[in-house]
Amino acid sequence: MEVSLCILLVLLHFNEGIHGLRFTKNPSNQTVTQGNMARLGCAFKGLSEPEIIWLKDGEKIYSTDQMYITLDAHHWETFYSVKSVQQQDAGKYWCEVEYYGRIISSEPAWITVEGVPHFVVEPEDVAAFAGEPFNLTCAASGPPEPVEVLWWLGGEQKGDFMPSPLVLFVKGVNDSIKFYCEAKNARGISVSRTGTVHIKVCPDYPQDVKVHHASDLNITLTWSPGFTGHSQLSTCTIQVSKGPGKKVKLPDVDVVVPPFQHVFEGLSSYSNYSVRIRCDNEVGSSPFSPWVGFHTPEAAPSAAPKNFTFELSEQQLTLSWAALEQEELRGRLLAYKVQWNQGGESQDPLLFKDNVARLSGAGRFFNATFQVAACTMAGCGPWSQPVLVMPVSGMAWLQTLRGKETQFGSAFAASGTDVPVSFTAARSFNRQFPEPPESTLDSLGINSDLKAKLQDVLISERLLTLGRMLGKGEFGSVREAFLKSENNSGQKVAVKVLKTDINSSSDIEQCLKEAAYMKDFHHPNVIELIGVSLHRRAQQRIPIPMVILPFMKHGDLHTFLLMSRLGDEPFTLSQQILIQFMLDIARGMEYLSSKKIIHRDLAARNCMLNENMSVCVADFGLSKKIYSGDYYRQGSVSKLPVKWIALESLADNVYTTQSDVWAFGVTMWEIMTRGQTPYPGVENSEIYEYLIKGERLKQPPDCPADIYEIMHSCWSPVPKCRPSFQRLIDQLELLWAKLNPAPVKEPLLYVNLEEEDGEQASGLVTETGTHNSEELSWGVPWQCAGIEEDEKDWLMVSSGAALAIGGDYRYIINPHGSGIDDENRHSDDGLSEDIRDEEEDVNINV
Structure with missing residues (x-):
């Protein structure tokens, strides 16, 4: 009961205080000539140190010119001044005081600015058909009123001053022409911006036609509109042709724009294409852009080799199969991969360049089963049906087996099933001891963005011959090397090799980020990337990255x-x-x-x-790309x-x-x-x-x-x-x-740092x-x-400003x-x- 009485007394005291708070002076309406000073005032009574806030059109005004004058202990007056009134200062002003969450407001007042007219509707550029009529609109206001408007078209006055707003009817023009309007009142004359009448024409052909994200099945095509002909583009027509020489034209594709991009699907792998584009506006069509060629990347073969047979003699086993058609191969054939199984145990696979394999020691292949798959740079295709080698009455039998489960899983994949094997050509195709397939970026565990950036600069390890060491660092070494190209020519290079005891994907990713930066550098005073290679390590899951750089004769x-x-x-x-x-x-x-x-x-x-x-x-190991702002x-x-x-x-x-x-x-x-x-x-x-x-x-x-x-x-x-x-x-x-x-010119001596x-x-x-x-x-x-x-x-020399880093x-x-x-x-x-x-x-x- 006592608590409730206390609360009631506090509320009565609060309400009594609220009733005693009031504005004793409100701002007054003012009409001010542009450039002159305006001053508004408010007075508030009831608080010892009130904070009186000025507002304009509902927004708080933050000003350093606001002044407070004390009239008595609980009575304060404040003023807000504008030294040089402009049109944007016109509006509704009032004062507010906040007291325990309640807002107390003064009466509002308006500042009206008198000056030369200001434009409410200003001339904008116009696009029209040749000879077609159109209207132009101009509107201006004061105060003071009235305001009259006059049109100028192509340097000629059109009529006399008329009350604002004023619409000018133009019967039509055949060429581009300029226009503007003037507005006057008792204070003077204002001139609007100058507009242009553009004549609509057919657009120009598209620019920057580019192919992005090419895969074995689709591409993303982007382009930029050329000159639009002063009319919005509505559609673009894309033409695609396939093949070298006499090309096969594919059906035209019409695309609604914007956006200026299109995804093509259903393309063939490892094939040459050309593309060109034209765009339409309401006048007509642009010319076609120049043809832009692109090549779809390789894919793993889509079919298994057919007609897989064998011949067995006392000395050797001969396996043969039919070569794949190019449409089935979907790339450049690197090798055929033969896997075999004996007694339920999978044996090491064999690699062959041709579609025939001759294996000595025929007796050891009795009751063995064989399968073959074709391999491109993108990987190996599905396995053929398994073949069982059995000598019967001096003849070789061909037999298809069902899949057999072993302790290692299924011994044979079903027909037509893609096998996720990534394969790169080995250094040689030794039939007895074949080399393992090379590593791909997928085996490094790096993020997909970095992998995409480096894919097109990946160089086969078999093209590199490492030489003497040029230097060592914390994370690896730099070696001299010889890089052989596919046409058997070569060049001397330097190769940065990550330490062999580094197995962390994060360390490998950091190493390859440097290469990703260098990939886009093209400047005579910035070292450029030649490529990235991967060194396969025995008994190790992750290969060693190698960054290939130009050889610098004189070192660092x-x-x-x-x-x-x-x-x-x-x-x-x-x-x-x-x-x-x-x-x-x-x-x-x-x-x-x-x-x-x-x-x-x-x-x-x-x-x-x-x-x-x-x-x-x-050495861009510590470099950073700034994607936003200007610091890292x-x-x-x-x-x-x-x-x-x-x-x-x-x-x-x-x-x-x-x-x-x-x-x-x-x-x-x-x-x-x-x-x-x-x-x-x-x-x-x-x-x-x-x-x-x-x-x-x-x-x-x-x-x-x-x-x-x-x-x-x-x-x-x-x-x-x-x-x-x-x-x-x-x-x-x-x-x-x-x-x-x-x-x-004195020749510079090269200092040989090694004996x-x-x-x-x-x-x-x-x-x-x-x-x-x-x-x-x-x-x-x-x-x-x-x-x-x-x-x-910071520019002053001072001591003891900060502690040294420990x-x-x-x-x-x-x-x-x-x-x-x-x-x-x-x-x-x-x-x-x-x-x-x-x-x-x-x-x-x-």
Whole structure:
């Protein structure tokens, strides 16, 4: 009872408070000339500090110009001002105060804006048949009213000013013509946008006719409309023909558009087709597009070989069968696969190129059953009916057996049943010890998107001959190899081979993602993918992926730079050559950034030198494609090259093209120092604190100030203040042009990093000359226009701004790319600190 009484008293007090809250002043209606000031006011009584909100046409107004004036302790007045009234400021305004969920509103008021007329209905482009009449409409309003409208057509005035709205009747035109209208009132004259009358004509032929997702049975065809003739396209007609030479024309297909695509079904496998398209609008049809050819991929054969017979003599068993027709084969015949069963046990299958097989030792095949299937690159077709070999009175009997169950399952597949066997031609067709079929991408366990991207660059392992090792890394090695083409020509290549002890599908997928990125790269300064191959491993379910790349005669740039000053036979690299190296890298990186690729591991060690001494950006193991936005956030524990990573990437694990620019500046420093390790004397764990204080890499000896200024601009703490790669190209090209070319082009020496027996060359000479760690850092602050106030703090040099990232994990790579163990790290072999500390990484936990 006491609780209920308390609640009642609170409610009475609340209602009493509500009744005491009110607006004592409401905004008043105002008519304002365009460009002048308008001011509205409200006053509210009953609260000590009310929050009075202004609304326009039901939407809250967020303004910094709102003022409050206290009239007494519980009485407040507020104003809302518009300094220069425009047409969009016209509307209904009022005030609101919220009190315990209840809204208290003032009376509304209207701001009416007087000025030159504004258009309510403005002229729009018109499409019409030649000579056909049509109407044009224009409407404008004030205030002040009245408003009158005048039409202009083809540069001529049509009639006089008439009250708005005004419709112009046009009897018809034969050519394209422009039109607009004028509107006037007491304040002045307004001119509308200019419209165009287009004459409807037949469309032009479709563009970009492309074939996607070709399978053995269907394709997806897409195209873009050409010039539509100023009339909406309604249908498109597709013509398809099959076969080379005298082609067989298939029935036309009419497609309602949009969308501009169509799926063709019922096509034949491993066949040539051509397609062309025309489209129709209400005027007529376009010409046909040029023919576009495509080839459907192979499929496993649809039928089993027929007439399977045998002949048995004392010396051998001869099996023969009829060859398949091309329509049944559905691809290029790789081999015939013969499987046999004896005593209920399946034997190793045999492979034969021809449709006859001769097996020695006929006696061992008594009471054996045989089946044969044809195989293409896509797999093997159904098995033939089984044949039982039995010697009777010197004659061979042909007998068909029913399927027999064994401990391994059904010994024979039913006739016409597809056998899910993927098969690639073996290196040779040894009848006694046949080689196993090659692996396909299906056996790797990678995702379907990655598999689809790599399918058309898969190269048979039998075409590769591996040679000497060029280098080793954490996940595998790089080997020299010879790649033979189908016409028996060949080329020298480099092959990246994943370690044999890696069995995880995720590791294999990560390796192949790099190849998928490279598949679409076509630039002289970006290494291109030749293909992907799969190495079959004995007793292993998952094959080893091999990424096939062009052979780079002069190896990686970092090793080349080191050898120019530390090798057995040091050589001079002119400043012009060094700038050319930088230009090549910048051009490659600009291409990658245009492809929305963030490299994330740009360094001299990941740039390769070809036989023409051009630099190619390589090693895309850490690269990421940006599908939306302009940055990528690292989300897991990764081993990353700390001394090349941008400040914001160390702090937040955010990577952008601008963080690649930072790494490019470090790479420039590597080039100018001929391969020295960045930040000599600074540990990995100290890098972040070193950079946050404003410290940067020192100017190398013999490095001109203008080159150092460019690399220093890459290390601005504000990413947007760093130059773009295109800007870097422009700056480096100017520097390169200033250098006078030598009268005689001195040939560059190729430094052979191996002796004849393949051992690493020794006797490298240590070079001193690095800057003292106490030398002053760059004293000129970074300049950047258009940055936010809170970003300017990054441009100030300050100390103690953040803690260094903990941990110090290293790995050492020798100039040949193979790992150096701890025992050899401290040997007195004369290696400079540059080689022993060539790379340092830190594990970053996110």
